Amino acid sequence: MIKINQKFSFKTKIICNPGSLKELKNLQGRTALIISDKVLEEIGYIETIKGYLSEAGITSHVFTDVRPDPDTKVLADGLKILQQIQPDVLVAMGGGSAIDAAKGIFYSAYQMMGDTFQKPYFTAIPTTSGTGSEVTDFSVITAEGDKIVLVDEYMAPDLAILDSDCVASVPRKVVIDTGMDVLTHATEAYVANDATDFTDALAEKTIRLLFENLPLIAEDIGNEHARDHVHNASCMAGLAFNQAGLGINHSLAHAIGGTLHLPHGRCNALLLEEVIAFNGDLEKSAANRAAKRYSKLAELLGLPARTVREGLVSYIDAVKKLKKQLNIESGFAELGIEEEVYQTAIEKMVEAAMLDRCTPANPIKPTKEELTMIYKKAY
Template identity: 55%
Template sequence: MEDKFENFNLKSKIYFNRESIQLLEQVTGSRAFIVADAIMGKLGYLQKVIDYLSKAGISSVVFTGVHPDPDVNVIADAMKLYKKSDADVLVALGGGSSIDTAKGIMYFACNLGKAMGQEMKKPLFIAIPSTSGTGSEVTNFTVITSQKEKVCIIDDFIAPDVAILDSSCIDGLPQRIVADTGIDVLVHSIEAYVSKKATDFTDALAEKAVKLIFENLPKIYNDSKDSEARDHVQNASCIAGIAFTNAGLGINHSLAHAMGGSFHIPHGRSNALLLNAVMEYNASLVGNASEHAMEKYAKLASILHLPARTTREGAVSFIEAVDKLIKSLGVEDNIRSLGIKEDEFQSALNHMAETAMQDRCTPTNPRKPSKEELIHIYQKCY
């Protein structure tokens, strides 16, 4: 099929609602390689996964050396154990870092095999997220740190076959993580919505995800026991993941990747601190208005029943509503508030902007930025 035609892909089969983790009892295979962060072991969810797989007649080998912003060294360590395991099932349990690590194992094991003239037999890949943010359980994206730089890898081969959204796995998340991961969902939705590759299919998903986040993220931020709101936010995360894996993202993620790599800021927090300035840039609120982004933001304003008598009013209303939501979640007012010294930030600007220009997310941004414009966005947010 020729590439000139637009398409929509959803590789992952999605199961959701509380206790859906029990579906592991029905998995077919002989041995599982489980990639999990340490907290999943402490909370008992890792043992749950092992027990359910055991009921299916599947033994497990476990790697718990995951840490935030997984790098090539962690993946190399995991690959050694993975190759010895001879697993035909790969399970990622945890936040985005666990799923990214599992994807990294898949990606590098496949390419290493090709380089050695060997064909990798792909395992059944199951992703069970423990945070509601990355949408990684259904995407063909992974972000790996190499030489202190975050590298975005996009390959259909690494998209999970099965996603299990069991909201019991995200019970009791700290407020800061609820905020960071929830805002990440919002950014995924907004960037997919204004992307150059957006379609009717991705727009429908992005609109729904934005609505779910606005209605439910403040609820679970203020009351982690609100199981209905937690289900909705987790579903929104997955829905947004489907949208952006088809439509792509934009410079909000490019800038966040570069800044996170330089200053080790959590990804969701980086996105939150940059979001309003990026939306103002994309809509060109100062100067000649960019009709595409401005009209899209105005549509979101209408969906949220915000003032939108004109396109500009709608765009402004939506940007202001996003700012209000972010502030209600305890996010700092600016990058400086994180304790980053001005001289250090200024000295990193050029490199961060150059890195963002080369990021895989930049080409689908609704406006084509210059390096100087990206530097200005950073400075505005500092």
């Protein structure tokens, strides 16, 4: 059942229009720190941001040493610059890594200084349609090879700029990987323990948009209409899981991605149908709460769902069909990972997944043996 005592709130103002990057001209402040990566700097986005901020009378400093899966060194390096310039405006532009790094940097300052730290006005500009980090309290940081999930509402951006022009040049493979990450966000939020009517509405709309538009992007990467929808869906899914939580799909993906250095969205995609089958207790005839929720998603998509079990199977089959349309591998073996390497890593990955911040929101409390079996089935 949906929780009776519901609450839903978010602090982030969202602007979503092609060309909305120019909204930076309306920011107020004196000094800005722009956090991004070398690629966006090389193609000119950082200069564009600096230009808009200059029009607002804001002096800019730049930190572009963010790498994929930002680690504690990136945070330490960024923290030094933050402490030196003491900005009152912070702009993070990039994929989830850049936005997560920005969160981790100023959160580190807050942890060190407490209430004496003057948090800058934080604007997030996503250049991929995947993490939803532009509206969430979450940040994923790599520490000693493990992905650590930080959660604190203090990290939520003040402003999110969803400018679909900023994702126009993203390669098809990245769009598909990040799109499957969004589908996982919405699916997990829908069955999570803290799901509400409000998060359901966001998750349902997200899932419809993805099943309609991801295949269109796979056929034509230049389909601007479809990419606009997926970019908005990414943000909506972020709002949903920020309130409802995620689950073991993300816990397992964090662990395997950090251990074997695999793209996060692809990991989620390869685990998704096995996690749905586990949560829905596919091998048993009795319908649990998660199975009923997955069955509702099948109904939402117009799929056969005369019984809960039929709906559960329909949703699993829909995920399989979508993955096939997007040319996604059927298992981790097809990524070229040697079986011995994979099997040897499972014990460590399961330990990490059990401790992951996403696991408690899962509708079924898993055992180590059950997580081990999911990994084995996903190979």
